[in-house]
Amino acid sequence: MASQPRAKPEVEGREVAPHEREAEFSTMSGHPIEPLYEPGDAPSDHEADIGRPGEYPFTRGPYESMYRGRLWTMRQFAGFGTVEETNERFHYLLDHGQTGLSTAFDMPTLMGYDSDHARSLGEVGREGVAVDSLDDMEGLFEGIPLAGVSTSMTINAPAAILLAFYVLVGEKQGVPPEKLGGTIQTDILKEYIAQKEWCFPIEPAMRLVTDMIEWCTENMPRWHPVSISGYHIREAGSTAQQELAFTLKDGLTYVERALERGLDIDDFASRLSFFFNAHIDFFEEIAKYRAARRIWAREMRETYGAKREESMRLRFHAQTAGVSLTAQQPLNNVVRTSLEALAAVLGGTQSLHTNSFDEALALPTEEAVRVALRTQQIIAFESGAPNTPDPLGGSWFVEKLTDEMEAAAYDYFARIDELGGMVEAIRRNFPQREIAEAAFAYQRELDERKRIVVGVNDFTQRDEVATPILRIDPALERKQVERLRATRAGRDATAVEAALAELKRAAATEANLMPPILDAARARATEGEMIAAMQEVFGTYTESPVF
Amino acid sequence: MEAATARKIRVVVAKPGLDGHDRGAKIIARALRDAGMEVIYTGLHQTPEQIAETVIQEDADAVGLSILSGAHMTLVPRVVELLKEQGVDDVLVTVGGTIPAEDIPELKQLGVAAVFTPGAGTDEIVDFIREGAAERHERGS
Numbered sequence: 001m002a003s004q005p006r007a008k009p010e011v012e013g014r015e016v017a018p019h020e021r022e023a024e025f026s027t028m029s030g031h032p033i034e035p036l037y038e039p040g041d042a043p044s045d046h047e048a049d050i051g052r053p054g055e056y057p058f059t060r061g062p063y064e065s066m067y068r069g070r071l072w073t074m075r076q077f078a079g080f081g082t083v084e085e086t087n088e089r090f091h092y093l094l095d096h097g098q099t100g101l102s103t104a105f106d107m108p109t110l111m112g113y114d115s116d117h118a119r120s121l122g123e124v125g126r127e128g129v130a131v132d133s134l135d136d137m138e139g140l141f142e143g144i145p146l147a148g149v150s151t152s153m154t155i156n157a158p159a160a161i162l163l164a165f166y167v168l169v170g171e172k173q174g175v176p177p178e179k180l181g182g183t184i185q186t187d188i189l190k191e192y193i194a195q196k197e198w199c200f201p202i203e204p205a206m207r208l209v210t211d212m213i214e215w216c217t218e219n220m221p222r223w224h225p226v227s228i229s230g231y232h233i234r235e236a237g238s239t240a241q242q243e244l245a246f247t248l249k250d251g252l253t254y255v256e257r258a259l260e261r262g263l264d265i266d267d268f269a270s271r272l273s274f275f276f277n278a279h280i281d282f283f284e285e286i287a288k289y290r291a292a293r294r295i296w297a298r299e300m301r302e303t304y305g306a307k308r309e310e311s312m313r314l315r316f317h318a319q320t321a322g323v324s325l326t327a328q329q330p331l332n333n334v335v336r337t338s339l340e341a342l343a344a345v346l347g348g349t350q351s352l353h354t355n356s357f358d359e360a361l362a363l364p365t366e367e368a369v370r371v372a373l374r375t376q377q378i379i380a381f382e383s384g385a386p387n388t389p390d391p392l393g394g395s396w397f398v399e400k401l402t403d404e405m406e407a408a409a410y411d412y413f414a415r416i417d418e419l420g421g422m423v424e425a426i427r428r429n430f431p432q433r434e435i436a437e438a439a440f441a442y443q444r445e446l447d448e449r450k451r452i453v454v455g456v457n458d459f460t461q462r463d464e465v466a467t468p469i470l471r472i473d474p475a476l477e478r479k480q481v482e483r484l485r486a487t488r489a490g491r492d493a494t495a496v497e498a499a500l501a502e503l504k505r506a507a508a509t510e511a512n513l514m515p516p517i518l519d520a521a522r523a524r525a526t527e528g529e530m531i532a533a534m535q536e537v538f539g540t541y542t543e544s545p546v547f
Numbered sequence: 548m549e550a551a552t553a554r555k556i557r558v559v560v561a562k563p564g565l566d567g568h569d570r571g572a573k574i575i576a577r578a579l580r581d582a583g584m585e586v587i588y589t590g591l592h593q594t595p596e597q598i599a600e601t602v603i604q605e606d607a608d609a610v611g612l613s614i615l616s617g618a619h620m621t622l623v624p625r626v627v628e629l630l631k632e633q634g635v636d637d638v639l640v641t642v643g644g645t646i647p648a649e650d651i652p653e654l655k656q657l658g659v660a661a662v663f664t665p666g667a668g669t670d671e672i673v674d675f676i677r678e679g680a681a682e683r684h685e686r687g688s
Contacts, residue, residue: 107565122621196567252607327665547573
């Protein structure tokens with residue numbers, strides 16, 4: 001049993017009511033929470049700091065009517081095995097009322113290795129779908145008209161190649177690039193910081209990101225070429241404040257690169273979108289989203305001179321926290337995910353992925369995915385939460401937390417600037433070290449039971465019932481390797497060689513790499529071949545880890 | 548216990564495969580180091596060959612393999628096999644990560660001493676490695 005409430009006379013540095021439990025009153029990020037919040041805690045300038053939904057600084061939401069106008073997109077991340085299995089799951093999700101697609105790629109695809117590469121052995125189709133060439137991408141979206149769906153693709157280092165595949169699937173369906181809607185993650189900075197799936201050194205990787213922003217600005221007005229992601233930073237163990245600060249600073253770094261390229265802020269800023277974690281500390285998360293919108297709006301207008309409101313409006317996707325899920329008593333995860341999803345909705349998310357209760361064990365089963373989707377539908381249609389924008393706006397507590405969240409982010413911005421900006425800070429392991437420290441501190445709190453995770457370090461249960469899990473058939477790897485062989489056998493080898501040579505040549509110049517990547521993709525060059533061609537010019541990346 | 552304290556326990560913490568999830572590996576590496584052990588963290592994206600070589604070169608008492616990618620049934624047997632091929636049969640091999648319960652017996656049969664799944668405390672892991680390494684030292688390896 002948990003420790004019973006005990007009266008404690010005082011806590012360091014502040015007076016407390018005599019009836020408080022002996023507990024740490026702080027957020028999961030360690031941010032202290034006062035005994036009470038009162039009117040004096042709210043910001044002094046309501047108009048400048050809070051305002052109205054849909055108006056600068058967008059603290060209360062990017063749109064005036066929020067979910068009264070349009071509910072968030074329910075977007076479950078899916079992908080495993082070969083494209084046939086994932087295509088089936090896509091159809092399943094669309095048939096059950098999902099409104100957008102989100103593709104998870106396997107590790108070899110994320111790292112730029114073809115499925116028959118030695119490094120891919122045992123990893124093909126395990127954590128996502130394997131995509132090696134345009135043939136695979138065509139199979140992935142078989143029977144799904146791209147004109148009518150918005151697609152999200154979680155891929156970073158090789159993002160330009162996967163975008164090219166997608167554009168060509170659209171071309172085959174008769175949908176031109178300007179009609180394609182969706183998001184590709186492309187956020188390489190957070191890869192070096194947290195997610196650790198890379199192909200090239202930082203500078204050429206940044207050049208590729210900027211090439212994509214530039215190309216999409218000209219050719220894909222409905223597409224989001226970068227989804228600036230805090231999700232993985234948080235999953236790697238950061239605090240909420242670090243997630244906010246590092247993510248926004250990454251975003252500002254992409255903005256600066258695009259401006260250096262000669263783009264106008266108002267031509268591309270509205271196409272940048274964000275991706276945040278929805279963790280278990282309810283009010284801290286809501287404050288994080290509200291602070292994010294305010295900081296971004298201020299920076300776009302005050303620092304970078306944006307004039308269009310669209311450029312200042314931060315829009316984001318949220319995913320509930322994978323790390324908050326427990327392998328113990330997995331049904332409890334349905335409750336965790338519900339709370340996290342509700343925080344994202346009250347914080348004004350534009351789209352949402354809810355994790356499935358069995359994900360601390362393996363990839364989710366169809367049943368678990370259905371419960372996760374139903375969780376969103378219950379919030380949307382039963383809870384009443386979407387009835388008014390920013391329902392917690394004006395709460396002294398939430399406004400105060402929002403202010404403190406913003407201040408913490410600016411503190412980090414200053415420290416990163418002192419190091420010479422985000423790229424240099426990453427080279428010096430600054431964000432990596434901050435995250436490792438936070439992750440370790442949190443684990444110590446669990447070990448010492450200063451923080452309780454139900455079913456893990458308290459309220460445990462012996463003889464747990466086994467949960468059925470999704471097994472990936474090892475035969476799928478062989479099947480994918482066969483698909484790849486068929487692609488290689490069926491293409492014009494001379495055309496492929498010429499296209500790869502051209503890509504390599506362009507990589508050595510300052511030319512935008514999207515056109516030669518599109519040409520190589522059309523010739524059915526594989527992802528691994530294109531990455532290898534670019535690596536001949538760019539080199540590879542190895543980190544010196546800190547722990 | 549004399550033998551156990553004569554030399555610091557040496558542990559290789561390794562990330563096999565393409566999996567970039569290093570939160571757990573780094574926490575364990577730090578906890579082992581704080582417990583007075585000598586920790587060699589391989590960094591990410593290691594092949595089984597690279598890991599076996601590190602274990603041998605460092606004359607490690609234990610190796611902890613951290614895998615969250617689902618590729619454990621390919622990668623772990625390969626590391627164990629490579630160690631055996633090189634005549635190394637007394638290194639304590641442990642695995643941590645999202646390992647389904649039904650895979651654990653097979654991993655243990657291969658010679659894995661322990662599998663730590665999500666929620667395992669660092670103290671439990673530190674104690675396990677300390678005891679296992681002490682036995683190895685007593686045997687005089």
